[in-house]
Structures are given as C-alpha cells and as structure tokens.
Amino acid sequence: MVPVKVSLSPDSTVKNALVIFRKTRLTGIPVVNKDGLLIGIFTRFNLYDCLLQGANLDTSIEDYYLRDVIYFRENKTFNNLTELILWLRNVRIGQTPVVDLSGRPSGVINQAYAVNHLLDHIEILYEELSNIFQQVPCGIVATDELGTINLVSVFLNRIFPDVKVGGHINDFIPNLPFEKIINGVWAGPQRINCLSKDLIVNGLPIIHTGKTKGAILIIQDAAEIDSAKYYNQNELVPQVKMERYDELFKLNGTKYTIESIIGKSTVMADIKRRALQVATSSSTVLISGESGTGKELLAQAIHNASNRAKRSFIKVNCAAIPADIAEAELFGYEGGAFTGALRHGKPGKFELADGGTIFLDEIGDMPLSLQSKLLRVIQEKEVERIGGIKTKKVDVRILAATNRNLNNLVKEGKFRNDLYYRLKVLVITAPPLREHTEDIPLLLDYFISKFSKESGKKIKGVAEDVMKFLMNHRWPGNIRELENMVERAVIYCNNNIIELNDLEIYTKERKNKHELPHGLALSEVTKDAIMKALEITGGNKSRAAKILGISRAALYDKLKEIKNL
Numbered sequence: 001m002v003p004v005k006v007s008l009s010p011d012s013t014v015k016n017a018l019v020i021f022r023k024t025r026l027t028g029i030p031v032v033n034k035d036g037l038l039i040g041i042f043t044r045f046n047l048y049d050c051l052l053q054g055a056n057l058d059t060s061i062e063d064y065y066l067r068d069v070i071y072f073r074e075n076k077t078f079n080n081l082t083e084l085i086l087w088l089r090n091v092r093i094g095q096t097p098v099v100d101l102s103g104r105p106s107g108v109i110n111q112a113y114a115v116n117h118l119l120d121h122i123e124i125l126y127e128e129l130s131n132i133f134q135q136v137p138c139g140i141v142a143t144d145e146l147g148t149i150n151l152v153s154v155f156l157n158r159i160f161p162d163v164k165v166g167g168h169i170n171d172f173i174p175n176l177p178f179e180k181i182i183n184g185v186w187a188g189p190q191r192i193n194c195l196s197k198d199l200i201v202n203g204l205p206i207i208h209t210g211k212t213k214g215a216i217l218i219i220q221d222a223a224e225i226d227s228a229k230y231y232n233q234n235e236l237v238p239q240v241k242m243e244r245y246d247e248l249f250k251l252n253g254t255k256y257t258i259e260s261i262i263g264k265s266t267v268m269a270d271i272k273r274r275a276l277q278v279a280t281s282s283s284t285v286l287i288s289g290e291s292g293t294g295k296e297l298l299a300q301a302i303h304n305a306s307n308r309a310k311r312s313f314i315k316v317n318c319a320a321i322p323a324d325i326a327e328a329e330l331f332g333y334e335g336g337a338f339t340g341a342l343r344h345g346k347p348g349k350f351e352l353a354d355g356g357t358i359f360l361d362e363i364g365d366m367p368l369s370l371q372s373k374l375l376r377v378i379q380e381k382e383v384e385r386i387g388g389i390k391t392k393k394v395d396v397r398i399l400a401a402t403n404r405n406l407n408n409l410v411k412e413g414k415f416r417n418d419l420y421y422r423l424k425v426l427v428i429t430a431p432p433l434r435e436h437t438e439d440i441p442l443l444l445d446y447f448i449s450k451f452s453k454e455s456g457k458k459i460k461g462v463a464e465d466v467m468k469f470l471m472n473h474r475w476p477g478n479i480r481e482l483e484n485m486v487e488r489a490v491i492y493c494n495n496n497i498i499e500l501n502d503l504e505i506y507t508k509e510r511k512n513k514h515e516l517p518h519g520l521a522l523s524e525v526t527k528d529a530i531m532k533a534l535e536i537t538g539g540n541k542s543r544a545a546k547i548l549g550i551s552r553a554a555l556y557d558k559l560k561e562i563k564n565l
C-alpha cells in the first residue's frame with residue numbers, strides 16, 4: 001500500500017484538487033466528511049469533466065466527485081484467488097483507496113500491487129499442486145476439454161510409462177471412456193481393462209464459469225488395491241508394501257522402495273520427498289553420506305519410484321572390482337578381445353542396464369583410467385566394448401553413491417573434476433543416524449520384528465535402559481550398525497525383551513571402561529576389533545565389515561592403516 005496523507009472535503013475547490021494532483025502521483029484523491037471518514041474519491045477524470053463543463057478554479061468539487069467507490073480496510077486480505085480476481089475485474093479506477101479501521105483514508109493500492117499479490121497466490125498454489133502431483137500414490141492426469149494432457153502424476157507413469165504431457169489421453173490409454181468423463185456421465189470409480197491392465201478409473205469434468213474446460217482422471221492399478229486388501233492393517237506398513245512389491249523386486253533384482261525407508265523425522269521425510277522428486281527425472285544423481293546411512297536403499301527406492309522400475313537395476317561396486325577387469329565389467333568385450341575372453345564376447349553392466357538404472361556404488365574408489373571412460377558414456381550416451389569397432393547407444397540412468405568427500409578427492413587429483421560435475425546434477429545426502437536419533441525407536445521396532453521373524457522368537461521390544469543407552473550412542477556405523485546390533489541382540493536375548501546385557505556394544509563399552517589399560521591408543525582398539533572380526537569370519541572381509549558395521553572399502557582403508565602401525 002502507498003500511504004496517502006492528503007484528502008479533499010466536498011466543499012474543496014477545483015484549485016485544491018489541482019494542487020494535490022500536481023504534487024502527487026495519485027489518480028484519485030480521497031474525499032472525506034467533517035469527521036475525516038472516507039465518503040468518495042475525486043479522480044482525474046472527474047477533474048476533466050468539471051473543467052469541460054465550464055467550472056473554474058474556485059468551483060467546489062461537491063457535484064463532481066465519485067461517491068460509489070470500492071475501498072479496502074487496512075486489515076483486508078483476500079481469502080482466495082477467486083476473491084482477488086473478482087476484485088481486479090470490478091475495480092473501475094487505477095488506484096483503490098484504503099481506510100483504517102475507523103474509516104479514515106490511509107493510502108491506496110494500485111493494480112500492479114494486486115497483480116503481484118495474485119502472482120504470489122498462484123505461485124503458492126502451483127507449488128502445492130505440483131507437490132501433490134509428485135507424491136500422491138495414485139495415477140492422476142489432467143486434460144483439456146479435447147483430451148490433450150496437461151499434467152501427469154509420477155504414479156501414473158508407473159502404470160503407463162509412456163503417457164506424456166501434450167499427447168492425447170486415448171493415444172496412451174485407448175479404452176479410457178474420455179467422452180463419458182468429459183460429459184459428466186461417468187459413474188466412477190469403475191473397473192476397466194485397458195492394454196491388458198486391470199484399472200480402477202475415476203474421472204471428473206473440470207467446469208469453470210459453467211463451461212467444461214477439461215477433465216481430471218484418477219487411475220489406479222486394480223491389482224495393487226486388491227492385494228492391499230489381503231494384508232492385515234495392523235502389520236508394519238513397510239512389510240505390507242514390501243510384499244506388494246515382491247513381483248517388481250523379482251523382476252529387477254531390488255529389495256527396497258520409498259516405503260522401505262524407515263524414519264519419520266523431518267530429515268528423513270525430506271529425504272523421501274527428494275527421492276520421489278529425483279525419481280521423476282532421468283538426470284544423474286549423486287547420493288552422498290557416511291557408511292551405513294542407507295545410500296543403496298535410497299538408490300533402489302529411486303529406481304523403483306521411477307518409470308524405469310520394471311527395467312533392470314544393475315549395481316556396480318566400484319571399490320570391489322579389480323582395476324584390471326573393471327573396464328570389461330562395465331563396458332563389455334567382443335569375442336577374442338583378450339586371452340581368456342568368452343568366445344562370443346560379453347555385454348558390460350551398462351548394456352545390461354539399458355532402459356533401466358545403473359548404480360555405481362563407492363564411486364570415489366573408481367580408478368582414474370575408468371573415470372574418463374565413464375565420463376564419455378555420460379556425455380555420449382553410448383558404450384564401446386573392448387576390442388569392438390562399433391559403439392552402441394544406451395539409455396541408462398546413473399545413480400552414484402559415495403561415503404568419501406569427492407571435492408577433496410578432486411583437489412588431491414584422485415577424482416576427475418569434470419566427472420564430479422557431471423555426477424552431481426542432482427544430489428541427495430543421506431544423514432548420519434546421530435542427526436535423526438528420533439527415528440531410533442521406529443528403526444528398532446522394524447529390525448526387531450524382522451529378526452524375530454527370521455529366528456522364530458517373539459521379542460516385543462527393548463527395556464527402558466536399553467532405549468536410553470541406544471539414544472545416547474554415537475552410531476559411527478549408522479543404521480547398518482543398529483541393524484547388526486539388533487540382529488545379534490535377538491540371538492542373545494533369552495526373554496521377550498532385549499536387556500542391556502544382550503547388547504554387544506554395551507558389554508564392550510563397559511569392558512573397555514573397566515579393563516582397558518589407561519591411555520591405550522584408539523588405533524589399538526580398532527585393530528583389536530578388526531582382528532577379532534576377521535578371526536570370527538575366518539578372514540572373510542565382507543562379513544567382517546558387516547560385523548564391524550562399516551563398509552568393505554572402509555575396512556580396506558583401516559587394514560592399510562593397521563599395516564602402517
């Protein structure tokens with residue numbers, strides 16, 4: 001609002017008005033009664049009219065000012081867009097007076113101000129709508145009155161991956177009764193069969209000012225709804241969903257979806273929202289975070305929420321493949337390319353992931369020589385087998401994960417800068433468990449239920465002091481450490497409640513407190529733990545890493561350090 005301090009009274013003269021118009025940018029001057037209350041407005045047009053009718057400078061404005069004015073009270077807000085649009089359409093003057101709560105003029109607002117207000121409203125509304133569209137767990141399409149698609153929700157693309165904005169709805173979903181929906185005679189929800197899919201369809205025409213402007217269609221996969229009915233509502237939600245996705249998992253070799261990610265804290269809710277958002281695009285995603293924070297789980301969840309869900313998810317552990325065979329593993333080779341090569345050659349992981357997703361785990365450990373080849377695949381979207389003469393186009397979505405600081409690796413010359421920039425188009429950071437300890441009770445419930453089922457025990461939960469201890473633990477191995485701790489505690493537990501003594505981390509901590517010679521170096525403790533883990537697993541490093549709650553790469557790093565002790 002622009003504050004206005006000037007006003008006229010009915011007996012003010014044309015000259016008084018001219019002086020104010022000359023001094024201000026006002027297009028209308030408020031007219032007030034003897035109590036100072038707004039009773040009208042004297043506009044520039046009123047001035048022209050009275051001059052044309054022969055008024056002189058001393059003529060009073062009494063017969064000329066506008067009495068029937070739309071004005072606002074200072075505390076007026078528009079409750080909704082329609083109210084604001086109506087006002088914009090109805091105002092007859094460029095500036096609308098604003099009065100204070102007692103009815104005295106205090107300023108004006110102009111149309112530019114109102115339009116800006118309108119745009120702010122539209123922006124908020126648009127944000128809200130697109131969030132709903134991205135996250136609502138059923139397929140939604142909005143079309144115009146002819147059936148041309150304006151909006152498609154992420155979930156619809158899971159049922160019909162090809163549906164795109166700009167196309168006609170019946171080109172993608174032929175049996176859909178669009179005519180009935182647009183004419184308002186579709187008594188949905190109804191089951192229809194379309195392209196051999198069993199669908200539950202609901203549809204409504206969008207009617208604006210009495211005219212049909214388009215339609216909203218809500219489409220669900222009947223199989224999903226039917227299968228959900230079979231599950232006990234009281235069971236853990238993730239387990240219900242997991243079983244429902246079994247088919248998909250079998251198909252693409254994954255285990256997790258967004259619903260498998262346990263955690264209701266704000267950070268975890270943000271992560272899930274972000275995962276759903278990035279699932280809608282095909283750009284490269286860099287998932288960073290400490291070991292055991294759920295980076296692989298996130299990668300699988302993103303794949304399964306994307307329209308590539310029914311295609312392959314290929315995982316490559318960049319730290320685990322020996323450098324000399326890494327190129328063949330990733331890009332494949334032609335028959336006879338080298339000694340020991342298969343006669344007919346072998347496709348690489350990128351070819352196997354064609355149409356789907358490749359997950360490059362521990363990307364920070366990828367040898368430099370391979371990094372330049374990966375960069376070429378990302379840029380050219382084609383692969384060349386070793387010993388091959390042709391390149392092959394591949395459509396692969398790349399998800400990369402690392403627990404190392406790639407920025408530092410770039411500075412140390414161990415990671416290509418250009419590859420780093422290509423990888424971090426979209427970034428998701430999995431938070432360490434110590435930053436969302438409020439999720440510990442939920443994670444505990446989930447893992448206790450999982451391992452109790454596996455071991456045939458009926459463990460109900462943890463004792464109060466256990467919960468206290470766990471909430472205060474630092475969790476260097478994050479959720480993996482918690483998971484492994486519960487797995488062991490369930491084995492040791494002899495009752496139906498896990499006690500402090502069932503926790504290895506508690507007994508170890510107590511032992512360390514009481515028995516370690518004062519001043520024993522931390523490196524010695526680490527060494528002891530690693531040696532013990534290797535002893536238990538008979539030298540198996542993967543299992544030893546699991547017991548220690550760290551990644552294989554982290555274990556290799558620690559072993560290197562120990563050698564130098």
Ligand SMILES: Nc1ncnc2c1ncn2[C@@H]1O[C@H](COP(=O)(O)OP(=O)(O)OP(=O)(O)O)[C@@H](O)[C@H]1O
Pocket residue numbers: 260261262263289290291292293294295296297298361401402403430479480483550551552
């Ligand atoms: N939010 C979560 N909900 C349920 N389970 C989880 C969650 N986060 C991680 N986990 C479990 O913790 C374990 C470790 O997760 P994951 O392998 O995805 O971690 P990571 O960050 O990829 O680890 P690394 O860097 O060591 O490879 C897995 O068994 C996974 O199922």
